[in-house]
Amino acid sequence: MSEQTVPPCPASLPQRRSDANKGSCGRVLLIGGSRGMAGSISLSAVAALRSGSGLVSAAVPDAILETVAGFHPGVMTIPLADNQTTGTFAATAQLPDLSAYDAIGIGPGMQTGTGSVRLITAILSQTQLPRVIDADGLNVIAAQNLLAADPQDATVDQQRTLILTPHPGELARLTGIPATDRAAQIDAAQRLATQHGLTVVVKGGPTVIVTPQQAGRSTNPTGNPGMATAGSGDVLTGVITSLLGQGMPTEAAAKLGVYLHGLAGDFAARKHGQASMICTDLLDSLSQSIQASESATSSPSP
Template sequence: MHDASDEPLPTLPPRRPESHKGDFGRAMIVGGSRGMAGAVAMAGMACLRSGAGLATLGVPRCIGPVVAGFCPAYMVRELVDDDPGVLYWANLFDLAPLEHDFDVWALGPGLGEPEQTAELSGRMNREWNAPLVIDADGLNGVASYEERYASEPLIPPGPRVYTPHPGEFGRLVGHDALAEKAVGADADRVEAAGEFASRDPGGNTVIVLKGHRTVISDGRQYAINTTGNPGMATGGSGDVLTGVITALIAQGLTTFDAARLGAHVHGLAGDLACDRLGAVSMTAVDLIDSLPQAFVQLSAAG
């Protein structure tokens, strides 16, 4: 694989004076469940802070008002939920006609128990042509769906960005020898991410293998991210990354470029927050608050 780690970072196109919000993409983030409203809300706020023109959050109706109360800048679409307060798989019938109304979809932040959301996650992943960023419970749902229902190898029909930590990566690959490499040295992690991405014969899959020195790979090239710090090891940090990558795809970057730039910006925001607050007291909200400064710093460096 080609090592792109030291190549110049991807850049967003300049904003024309006559631009309007539609020029910067429409994103839909599906997630949330009873007790985990904050995850999808933080993904939505990070998406807007990273430049998406419009962000809509598809959430269980039981948490709709709570999610809407976090931020007035995104829109909330209430979806059908079941008794435990998680999204019901039949929402697919209502969401499918909207697939191409959005430039990119994200799935997973706070989605809830994978056994209950497996069909929603697995079918979106297998059936949708639209770009799709899948994180957290969405990844666990995909893994559960593939294990329980799939009879043929997974070939995503459209662009995918999977953002697993090593545990989620292990569930995706089936806890084989490849999963062990996800917790190894850089070379092992690069091999693990690249080999899993290469299982997609269509070349649509990008893996963001999270952790210290996050690895981004599409099976043909890879990059190792060097920004970030231990203060980012806090609940919600991954949800913020999902929002950042989703916004960059909405603005026209390829999935690999969006994942690479997104990991860098996410880590840079963490470094800026750490400088201000210290590693011990950082929260994921501090990452969102530091995104503007991170983008300004990138622009100045470019």
């Protein structure tokens, strides 16, 4: 595959004005991490930078602040109260002022303790900012039944600003449908999306993006099995959060984010081979993916 033969891009990339500054290019907040999993939220944060965000902050347990700060000098860090024994978010952890941000990504590496439950519940109920929830954020939602069968009972707003990005195991916990039944999982994701006004990125080969419309499904044309590697999903969280922060509508950001992430995986596989590629290869290939997509045939998302 060359940069001239990439699949058609599902949406136009955000364009920077000639007088752009870092504040006008999207201010995003990534929340997550824990002792032993500082890399997860770090990957998300760097992916957001690489995808065009002007300002990226990572809110993490204080125990891993220095590790995350050392991952990339362009990522700002915010320490939250932590459990000193486990290195996870403490029950007393408080969100920073969310009005300072344009989009939020939460979940990578955060574990599922009391502090995480409180943060996820607050993100669902206290803001209508565009949000991406991944990994342990999804596990918290499933364990606490935050997506109740009756949307009126669910801890979710109805502004259609929320994207969930489950892999088959996480989707099984959210829906009760086993990971071995992909078709039924996609149908269940469609019901979640329709009931709650969500966009659901059903990861897999291929990834399917499900939107609130009854027939709102699209299959991503990029990506390969080499992307089944630790940290790949964390990169995707950062990419989609970045696009939301740059002002893209929820559904378009999900479709374009998955496309760019998969295309980066295709370029990485071409360079390293599917068996040898790792998550940082995705980060390294994101710029090539973005450049190639700019010249791909555009077809506006529905």
